[in-house]
Amino acid sequence: MRDILLGWRLARRELRGGLKALRIVLACLALGVAAIAAVGTLRAATEAGLRADGARLLGGDIEVRTSQRPMPQAAKDWAVSRGAVLSQAVEMRAMAIAPSGQRTLVELKGVDSAYPLYGALVLAPAEASLARRDGRFGVALDSTIVERLGLRIGEVIRLGEASFTFVAVIVTEPDRVASPTVLGPRALVLEAAIPETGLVQPGSLVAWDLRLRLPPGIEARPFALDWQAAHGDGGWRVRFAGEAEPGVNRFLDRAAAFLVLAGLTALLVGGIGVATGVRAWLEARARTIATLRCLGAQAGTILATYLIQVMLLSLVGIAIGLVAGFGLTWLAAQALAGALPVPPRLGVYPRELGLAALYGLLTALAFALWPLGRAQRIPGAALFRDSIVATPGWPSRGILLANGAAVLALAALVIGTAEQPRFAMGFVAGAALTLVLFRLGAGLLMRAARAFRHVRRPALRLGLANLHRPGAPTPTMLVALGIGLTTLAAIATIEGNLRRQLADQLPTAAPSFFFIDIQNDQARDFDTLARAQAGVDDVRRSPSLRARVVAVDGTPAERMVVAEETRWALRGDRGLTYAATPPEGTRLVAGQWWPADYDGPPLVSFDANIARGWGIGLGSVITVNVLGRDIDLKIASLREIQWRGLGINYVMVASPGLLEAAPHTHIATVRSAPANEVAVLRALTDAFPNVSGIRVRDALEAVAGLLSRVGVALQATSSVTLLAGMLVLAGAVAAGQRARVRDAVVLKTVGATRAQIRSAWLVEFGILGLVAGLLAAAAGSAASWAVVRFVMRGEWVFLPGTLAAVVIGCVLLTLALGYVGTALALRVRPAPLLRNE
Numbered sequence: 001m002r003d004i005l006l007g008w009r010l011a012r013r014e015l016r017g018g019l020k021a022l023r024i025v026l027a028c029l030a031l032g033v034a035a036i037a038a039v040g041t042l043r044a045a046t047e048a049g050l051r052a053d054g055a056r057l058l059g060g061d062i063e064v065r066t067s068q069r070p071m072p073q074a075a076k077d078w079a080v081s082r083g084a085v086l087s088q089a090v091e092m093r094a095m096a097i098a099p100s101g102q103r104t105l106v107e108l109k110g111v112d113s114a115y116p117l118y119g120a121l122v123l124a125p126a127e128a129s130l131a132r133r134d135g136r137f138g139v140a141l142d143s144t145i146v147e148r149l150g151l152r153i154g155e156v157i158r159l160g161e162a163s164f165t166f167v168a169v170i171v172t173e174p175d176r177v178a179s180p181t182v183l184g185p186r187a188l189v190l191e192a193a194i195p196e197t198g199l200v201q202p203g204s205l206v207a208w209d210l211r212l213r214l215p216p217g218i219e220a221r222p223f224a225l226d227w228q229a230a231h232g233d234g235g236w237r238v239r240f241a242g243e244a245e246p247g248v249n250r251f252l253d254r255a256a257a258f259l260v261l262a263g264l265t266a267l268l269v270g271g272i273g274v275a276t277g278v279r280a281w282l283e284a285r286a287r288t289i290a291t292l293r294c295l296g297a298q299a300g301t302i303l304a305t306y307l308i309q310v311m312l313l314s315l316v317g318i319a320i321g322l323v324a325g326f327g328l329t330w331l332a333a334q335a336l337a338g339a340l341p342v343p344p345r346l347g348v349y350p351r352e353l354g355l356a357a358l359y360g361l362l363t364a365l366a367f368a369l370w371p372l373g374r375a376q377r378i379p380g381a382a383l384f385r386d387s388i389v390a391t392p393g394w395p396s397r398g399i400l401l402a403n404g405a406a407v408l409a410l411a412a413l414v415i416g417t418a419e420q421p422r423f424a425m426g427f428v429a430g431a432a433l434t435l436v437l438f439r440l441g442a443g444l445l446m447r448a449a450r451a452f453r454h455v456r457r458p459a460l461r462l463g464l465a466n467l468h469r470p471g472a473p474t475p476t477m478l479v480a481l482g483i484g485l486t487t488l489a490a491i492a493t494i495e496g497n498l499r500r501q502l503a504d505q506l507p508t509a510a511p512s513f514f515f516i517d518i519q520n521d522q523a524r525d526f527d528t529l530a531r532a533q534a535g536v537d538d539v540r541r542s543p544s545l546r547a548r549v550v551a552v553d554g555t556p557a558e559r560m561v562v563a564e565e566t567r568w569a570l571r572g573d574r575g576l577t578y579a580a581t582p583p584e585g586t587r588l589v590a591g592q593w594w595p596a597d598y599d600g601p602p603l604v605s606f607d608a609n610i611a612r613g614w615g616i617g618l619g620s621v622i623t624v625n626v627l628g629r630d631i632d633l634k635i636a637s638l639r640e641i642q643w644r645g646l647g648i649n650y651v652m653v654a655s656p657g658l659l660e661a662a663p664h665t666h667i668a669t670v671r672s673a674p675a676n677e678v679a680v681l682r683a684l685t686d687a688f689p690n691v692s693g694i695r696v697r698d699a700l701e702a703v704a705g706l707l708s709r710v711g712v713a714l715q716a717t718s719s720v721t722l723l724a725g726m727l728v729l730a731g732a733v734a735a736g737q738r739a740r741v742r743d744a745v746v747l748k749t750v751g752a753t754r755a756q757i758r759s760a761w762l763v764e765f766g767i768l769g770l771v772a773g774l775l776a777a778a779a780g781s782a783a784s785w786a787v788v789r790f791v792m793r794g795e796w797v798f799l800p801g802t803l804a805a806v807v808i809g810c811v812l813l814t815l816a817l818g819y820v821g822t823a824l825a826l827r828v829r830p831a832p833l834l835r836n837e
Contacts, residue, residue: 007305011309023277028271028274029318029360030317033321034321034322034328035325036355037322037328037329037356038328040351042329045344057241062241063210067208067573068204072231085213087111089111091208092199092204092205093692094159096149098151103681104149105184105698107187110193122170123168138189139164139167142169160198197690202664205665266484269483271363272480293379306376310368321360322356330346355413355417369395373395373399374395415428439478442478445474449464460760463762466761478775482772488780490781492802493780493799496802512671513696514669517691520666529683529684530668534679535673535679537671538671539670547624548572549622552623560614566612575650576626576652576654586605587640600655603654603655605653618635620635621634741825744828757822757826758823766814769810784796
C-alpha cells in the first residue's frame with residue numbers, strides 16, 4: 001500500500017510534464033476500442049430496431065406459414081373468435097412477360113384487403129389501386145422489374161395465364177424483412193387475382209402466410225400454443241414479432257462476430273504499439289528511474305509510479321475510442337441505410353460500450369506489464385553510465401504471473417462473449433501462432449543479417465547492421481506490420497477463391513436454367529419441347545416435394561444438437577424427391593440402394609455430410625412433414641453430394657411408393673448454348689405459363705455482386721488492422737529516431753554522404769517490408785486454406801497474384817515510412833549534437 005501511495009504522488013508530479021511520448025499508445029488503444037464499440041453498438045441498435053418495429057416487419061403479432069395449402073378455415077375462425085384480426089398473403093414465383101415479349105422471374109405476392117395489419121404499403125402513384133378495372137386486376141412492381149422490362153404505367157403484363165395492368169411502382173413494402181425476395185424482385189397483386197394465374201397447382205411451390213393482430217393485453221406465445229393445441233401442427237411455421245426473420249438475426253450475429261474479431265485484431269496490433277510506446281517512454285525516463293533508485297525508491301514504488309501513468313493514459317485512450325466508436329456507429333448507420341433491415345435505434349448501450357472498454361483495459365495491461373516489469377529493475381548505478389537502457393532479461397516472477405493472468409483474462413473474454421466460442425478459440429489460437437511466427441521470423445532475419453555483416457558495399461552492410469544491432473526494433477516492426485497484412489492477405493485470398501469457384505471452376509456441364517412447378521401431366525410434353533429447341537443438349541427432370549424435418553430418431557428438430565454448418569437443414573422446408581434407381585452421378589459412401597421394385601416401408605438416401613453433423617447414420621429414422629402428414633423415413637444409404645455441380649441435388653431421396661401418391665410437381669434443368677437461351681426460355685414459358693424458369697447465369701451474377709459488396713466490407717474492416725499496424729510502425733520509427741539522428745550525425749562527420757546514409761536505411765526498411773510481406777502471405781494463405789477447406793467446404797487454390805500484391809504493398813509501405821524517418825534524421829545539423837556530446 002505504501003508503494004502505491006508513494007507511486008501515486010510521484011505519478012501526479014510526472015503527469016504535470018505531459019505524456020507526449022505516449023501519443024502512439026493512446027492512438028492505438030483508441031483505434032481498437034473504437035472499432036469494437038462501433039460494431040457492438042451498431043448491432044445492438046439494429047436489434048433494438050428489430051424488436052421495436054417487429055410487428056410491422058413481420059406483418060402482425062404472429063405469423064403462421066404453411067406450404068402448398070392455406071390454413072384451414074376452422075383454425076382461422078378460432079383466432080377470429082378470440083378477437084384476432086387476420087390478413088392472409090400467398091407467395092410464389094412466376095414469369096412476368098412484357099408486351100415486347102421480354103420476361104423475367106419475379107416473386108409474386110397476393111394480399112387481401114386487410115393487408116398490411118401494421119405499417120403502410122407505399123406505391124407510386126399513391127392513388128393506384130390493385131382492384132379489377134376494365135376486366136383486369138392491377139399489379140404493383142419493384143422498380144427493378146420496370147427497368148428490366150422497359151414498362152410504363154398502364155401497360156399490360158402477363159403473370160402465369162392471367163393479364164394484369166401495371167398500375168404502380170412499389171416504394172415501401174412494410175413486411176419485406178419477413179418475406180424477402182430471393183430469386184427475383186417483387187410483384188404485388190390482390191389475393192383474389194391469384195386463381196386466374198393458374199400458378200396454384202397441386203404440389204406447386206406456394207407458401208401461405210397468415211398474419212394476426214392480437215387484441216391489447218393478449219400475449220402472442222401463449223395464444224399460439226393454445227391455437228396449435230386446438231388445431232394441431234399441420235406443418236405450421238410460427239413466428240412472432242421481434243423475430244421477424246431469424247435469418248436476419250443470424251446474419252447480424254455472424255457479421256457482428258466477424259467484425260468484433262477484426263476489431264480485436266486491430267486492438268491486438270495496438271497492444272504491440274502499447275508495448276513499443278511504453279518501452280520507448282521508459283527508456284527516455286531511465287535517468288529519472290535510476291535517480292529514484294539512488295534516493296531509495298523500491299522496485300514496487302517504481303512499478304506503481306509508471307503503471308499508474310500508463311493506466312490513466314489508457315483510460316483516456318479508451319474514452320476517446322468509445323466516443324469515436326459512437327460516432328462511427330452513426331456514420332455506419334448512414335452508409336448502410338439501404339442494407340440494414342431496419343433503421344438502427346441509435347443510443348448509448350452500456351453493455352457494448354463496457355465490453356469495448358474492458359477489451360481495451362485488458363489489452364493495455366497485458367502489453368504494458370512486460371516493459372514496466374523490466375523498467376523497475378533498472379539499478380541506481382545506471383545513473384553513472386553514459387547510456388541508460390532497461391536492464392536486459394525477464395521481469396520478476398510476480399510480474400510474469402500478472403502478465404499471464406491479464407493475457408488469459410483477455411482470451412477468456414474473447415471466447416466467453418463470442419456467438420461461436422469454437423470460432424473464437426480458433427481466433428485466439430491463430431493470433432497466438434501468428435505472433436510466434438513473426439517473432440521467430442524476426443529472430444531468423446536478425447541472425448541472417450548478422451551472417452552477412454562482411455558484405456563489401458557500405459550501404460548494404462550498414463542496412464543489414466541496423467537490423468541486428470542492440471535495441472533494433474526489427475521484432476516489433478515485423479510483428480506489428482505482419483499481423484495487419486496477414487488479415488488482409490487472408491481475406492483477399494478467401495474472396496479470390498470464392499470468385500474462382502463461382503467463375504473458373506463451374507463445371508462446363510452446368511445447366512442454363514432451372515424450371516420449377518412442372519405438373520405431372522405436363523412432364524412428358526415439357527421434356528419433348530425442351531429437347532426440340534435449337535441449342536439444347538441436355539434435359540433432366542425429377543419429382544419435387546417440399547418436406548419439413550420434424551424429428552430425428554424421435555428427438556424434435558428444435559431440440560436437436562447438431563454441427564452449426566448443418567443446422568440449415570433443420571430450418572424451414574427442404575426439397576424431397578423419390579427414385580427407384582440411383583440418380584446419375586450418385587456416389588454412395590455407406591449402405592445400399594433399394595431394389596427397383598421395392599414396395600416396403602419408406603426408405604431414404606441421405607446427405608452424408610449432414611448425417612455426420614447430426615450424429616446419425618444407417619438405420620436412423622427421420623420424420624418429415626409432407627402436406628401436413630408426418631412420414632417416417634429410415635436411412636438406407638448415405639450419399640456424398642457435389643453441390644457445386646449445379647445439377648438437381650436433394651438432401652433426401654426417398655423410395656417410391658407412398659410419396660408417388662402425394663400431390664407434387666417436377667423440377668427440370670436445361671442446358672443450352674448461350675446464344676439460344678432467350679429463345680429457349682420464351683418457348684418453354686409460353687407453352688407452359690405456370691412454369692417458372694430460373695436462369696443460372698443471373699443467379700450467379702447476383703451472388704458475384706453480393707460477394708463484391710461483402711469483399712469491400714471485409715477489406716475495409718481489415719484495413720483498420722492495417723492502420724493499427726501502420727501506427728505501431730510509425731511509433732517504432734519515432735521511438736528509434738533519436739538513435740538514428742545520432743547515427744546520421746556520426747556518419748556525416750566521418751564523411752558519409754546523404755545518399756549513402758539514405759540508401760543504407762532504405763535497405764533496412766526494404767528488407768523488413770519484404771520479409772513481413774512474405775511471412776504475411778504465408779500466414780494469410782494458411783488461414784484462408786483452413787477457412788475455405790474446413791468452414792466453406794471448398795477447394796482452395798494458391799493465388800500468387802493476390803499474394804504478390806500484398807508483398808509489394810508491404811515493401812512500398814515500409815519504404816515510405818522509412819524514407820520519412822530518414823529524411824527527418826538527415827535534416828538535423830551535426831554541430832549542436834556534437835557540442836552536447
